[in-house]
Amino acid sequence: MSRAERASLQQFSVSGLAAAVLAEDGTVESWADTARDLLGWTAGQTCGRPARELLADPDAWPGPVEGCAGPGWEGELTLRHVDGSEVPVGLRVLALHDRGHGRGHARSRLVLGARAELLDLWRQSHSLVEGLFTQQRIGLAVFDPEMRIVRSNLSLLSYSGVPADLDGLRLKAVAQPEDAEQLEGWLHLIMTTGEPVLGATLRVRTLADPRQGALLSMSGFRLQSPRGQLMGTAAAFTDITEQEQAGKRLKLLHRATAILGAELSAPRTCEDLARVLVPDFADRVLVGLAEGVLRGDEPVVNRDGELLVTRSAVVGADPGLLPTTGRVTVPPRGGPEPGGVLLADLPDPDAAGPGDGAPGAAERHWTPHMPGAHSALSAPLRARGAFLGTVTLWRTGVSAPYGREDLALLEEIAARAGLAVDNARRFHREHRAAVSLQRSLLPPATASSAGVETASLYLPAGAGGGGVSGDWFDVIPLSSARVGLVVGDVVGHGLQATVTMGRLRTAVRTLADLDLDPEELLSHLDDLVTQLDVATSDEGRHQARESLGATCLYAVYDPVTRRCSFSSAGHPPPALVTPDGDVRYVEIHPGPPLGVSSLPFEPVEVAVPPGSVLALYTDGLVEPRRGDIDDGMAELRRALRATDPVRRPLAATVEHFRTSLPDEPLSDDVTLLLARTRAIDAGDTAAWTLDPDPASVPEARELALGQLDAWGLDAMAFTTELVTSELITNAVRYGGGGPVELRLTRADTLICEVSDLSSTQPRMRRARATDEGGRGLYLVAQLTERWGSRYTRRGKTIWTEQVLAPPGAEAWL
Numbered sequence: 001m002s003r004a005e006r007a008s009l010q011q012f013s014v015s016g017l018a019a020a021v022l023a024e025d026g027t028v029e030s031w032a033d034t035a036r037d038l039l040g041w042t043a044g045q046t047c048g049r050p051a052r053e054l055l056a057d058p059d060a061w062p063g064p065v066e067g068c069a070g071p072g073w074e075g076e077l078t079l080r081h082v083d084g085s086e087v088p089v090g091l092r093v094l095a096l097h098d099r100g101h102g103r104g105h106a107r108s109r110l111v112l113g114a115r116a117e118l119l120d121l122w123r124q125s126h127s128l129v130e131g132l133f134t135q136q137r138i139g140l141a142v143f144d145p146e147m148r149i150v151r152s153n154l155s156l157l158s159y160s161g162v163p164a165d166l167d168g169l170r171l172k173a174v175a176q177p178e179d180a181e182q183l184e185g186w187l188h189l190i191m192t193t194g195e196p197v198l199g200a201t202l203r204v205r206t207l208a209d210p211r212q213g214a215l216l217s218m219s220g221f222r223l224q225s226p227r228g229q230l231m232g233t234a235a236a237f238t239d240i241t242e243q244e245q246a247g248k249r250l251k252l253l254h255r256a257t258a259i260l261g262a263e264l265s266a267p268r269t270c271e272d273l274a275r276v277l278v279p280d281f282a283d284r285v286l287v288g289l290a291e292g293v294l295r296g297d298e299p300v301v302n303r304d305g306e307l308l309v310t311r312s313a314v315v316g317a318d319p320g321l322l323p324t325t326g327r328v329t330v331p332p333r334g335g336p337e338p339g340g341v342l343l344a345d346l347p348d349p350d351a352a353g354p355g356d357g358a359p360g361a362a363e364r365h366w367t368p369h370m371p372g373a374h375s376a377l378s379a380p381l382r383a384r385g386a387f388l389g390t391v392t393l394w395r396t397g398v399s400a401p402y403g404r405e406d407l408a409l410l411e412e413i414a415a416r417a418g419l420a421v422d423n424a425r426r427f428h429r430e431h432r433a434a435v436s437l438q439r440s441l442l443p444p445a446t447a448s449s450a451g452v453e454t455a456s457l458y459l460p461a462g463a464g465g466g467g468v469s470g471d472w473f474d475v476i477p478l479s480s481a482r483v484g485l486v487v488g489d490v491v492g493h494g495l496q497a498t499v500t501m502g503r504l505r506t507a508v509r510t511l512a513d514l515d516l517d518p519e520e521l522l523s524h525l526d527d528l529v530t531q532l533d534v535a536t537s538d539e540g541r542h543q544a545r546e547s548l549g550a551t552c553l554y555a556v557y558d559p560v561t562r563r564c565s566f567s568s569a570g571h572p573p574p575a576l577v578t579p580d581g582d583v584r585y586v587e588i589h590p591g592p593p594l595g596v597s598s599l600p601f602e603p604v605e606v607a608v609p610p611g612s613v614l615a616l617y618t619d620g621l622v623e624p625r626r627g628d629i630d631d632g633m634a635e636l637r638r639a640l641r642a643t644d645p646v647r648r649p650l651a652a653t654v655e656h657f658r659t660s661l662p663d664e665p666l667s668d669d670v671t672l673l674l675a676r677t678r679a680i681d682a683g684d685t686a687a688w689t690l691d692p693d694p695a696s697v698p699e700a701r702e703l704a705l706g707q708l709d710a711w712g713l714d715a716m717a718f719t720t721e722l723v724t725s726e727l728i729t730n731a732v733r734y735g736g737g738g739p740v741e742l743r744l745t746r747a748d749t750l751i752c753e754v755s756d757l758s759s760t761q762p763r764m765r766r767a768r769a770t771d772e773g774g775r776g777l778y779l780v781a782q783l784t785e786r787w788g789s790r791y792t793r794r795g796k797t798i799w800t801e802q803v804l805a806p807p808g809a810e811a812w813l
Helices: 003-009 033-039 062-067 116-134 154-158 177-193 241-259 266-277 404-441 495-512 518-535 541-545 629-643 650-660 696-711 714-734 776-783
Strands: 018-023 028-031 073-080 086-096 108-115 139-143 149-152 197-204 214-224 230-239 284-290 306-315 325-329 341-344 373-383 386-396 446-448 452-459 469-477 483-493 551-558 563-569 575-577 583-585 604-607 613-617 670-677 685-690 740-746 749-756 786-792 795-803
Touching: 018 033, 033 086, 033 108, 086 116, 108 116, 177 197, 177 214, 177 230, 214 241, 241 266, 241 404, 266 284, 266 306, 266 386, 266 404, 284 373, 306 386, 325 386, 341 404, 373 404, 386 404, 404 495, 452 469, 452 483, 452 650, 469 495, 469 670, 483 495, 483 613, 483 670, 495 518, 495 551, 518 551, 518 563, 551 613, 575 629, 583 629, 613 629, 629 650, 650 670, 685 696, 696 714, 696 740, 714 740, 714 749, 714 776, 714 795, 776 786
Parallel strands: none
Antiparallel strands: 018 028, 018 108, 073 086, 086 108, 139 149, 139 230, 197 214, 214 230, 284 306, 284 386, 306 325, 341 373, 373 386, 446 452, 452 670, 469 483, 483 551, 551 563, 563 604, 575 583, 575 613, 613 670, 685 740, 740 749, 749 795, 786 795
16 A cells, blocks of 8 residues: 555545445345445445445345344445455445334444454554554643643652643643743644654653752654644653763763873862862852871871871862861771762751861861751772872752762762872872982072082973973082083983983093093083993983983183183083173184983183173073073073172072063973182292102192281191192102192182192002001091092193181191
């Protein structure tokens, strides 16, 4: 059967039924046009003929005739069409009684019939409608044109406060006015436009339960008769509240996952946790953490199995209503992990509880009570077997009470928050150790020596300069009152950069102790970085490669000659502020960064007037976020000229640079080392050239004693005489036969230097009891503060330093 034929059959009309009247003997008395339309026989062809002749099987006729003796007969027979074909027809035979006769005697019979196919369709339609109105998963309602409910099924009765009999009621009689108005607006739109509505979402709250109500998905269409007359609307309602809640829970979980742990800070994680829960999941939130966790330590449980927690975040509530500290009972390690707690339908929500009032003391037990709340959830914050804290949620007012699904969601979010808090705790601990390590590797912010006075600024990248990084600076005391100044920059940030910085700083200090020239020191440092990259195992190769590309500037200032030597491995040039106020950059020739190339490094030596200020820095100070490094260097030059570090305290200049930095987190490390040069006067140094002859030894002693007398250092005469004698003797014996130079310098210490033409380094050895010699350098080492030797262009120099005797001290004999 085609769709068009099926549609024509479904056009139900009482007047369209085939009808005929049969006489008592079964002949046809009357034949309607509808019967003709069904079988093709006209009234003239059928009236007066036995009706059984119209049956395909005449033997089936007694059934309908005999059935008329009772209430009637109904069944299906196969009739003959005028064209000879068979037509299955559903028939209904009723007895027609004459007036004045009893019901037992019928003179004629009324026969009604229709195609069996049409009857099947009618039965299916009826079953469909009845099935829809008896099932309880989808709500159904039929509305008349006045929007009164004509028929509905039991599914609508599941909403709280809906009466059992809805027939004849308007929506305003059962739903909140604004919700009823919205729904009737949809029905009116359907009736006026005739366009069906599919999946319209609306929230319906009943008069008896005005809180959250139910979120419904409505689909509706217009009802009209076959002739096009408006009969009303039909609407199907599906409760999607659970789906909505599940979707909200999933979105909340995703949002919490994205937010929690974004910053490695335990307090910030607690604040993010509280804010992500309010207002979508809670009206008020309290987060408490163990005190040790906030410091980066492991949470400490007392002997009673209780953990002291501190309020870390509050959202949606007055903090004064909640305790600042409290105790939480923690199960022992290895036992079952505690789960969340659901407290629905809290009794007497307006009553005061133990958690009300002023912030509580540590003796108060941590409690989830909140004035005005009708439902609460609480879940522990834990990670890696450790109990870190707890989070408590409340709902107030018209918010729906919490359920088991909400508790499961909170436990999931709390588990992620606990892991984020523990990661932050571990980071804080490691960061604290890294910062401590880095600070221990750097010299004091201010220092003073005979050669220079220094002040420094060091701000690692990150918020407030509180991170760890690879910039470093150093002030290295060298022999003969000279000073080594170092500034370096390692690629990258973080703990690994700090470790790399520590390795390079140690290497520079070790090489500087050999009294190498700046360019030679950088060459050795460059070789060391290259060797580390080649020789390191695969596990540590990443650490070694952190050194590649590092930059370094090394300078040596001599307060006696008042000259400074520089050499750079890819580092920006230092600035020199002279006493006349001029500011210029030293014209150095930077070599490649460390480990990048094997090219040599070039030295530069400049005269530095006493009282000048050298400014060594890293690129973080002169490279703005958006701009050119030349602009940054020009700004540094202007700032040095404006702050006048020559005449003002160096600390004031450092503070100026600190306060002039932008407020936002630094994108690169900032390091600045200021060194104000000092000079040793000519009267504080004396030098003599002696012949390589044993007779020069007593002469040297006399010269040294005379100079000590002139300086008023007679108390140091004995040790200086002995040291001078030993050093001159070694120079005469092993100095290569050339002239021997003796120099005494009075600075922070008394410096004695002996130079010869030999390049052989002296070695201190332990003399045996029977040896007549070999004890000279041992005595020198014992009598002086420190000693050493350095190569020169003409040989070597052995030097010693002694602590100056206080004025008026007696000579040591």
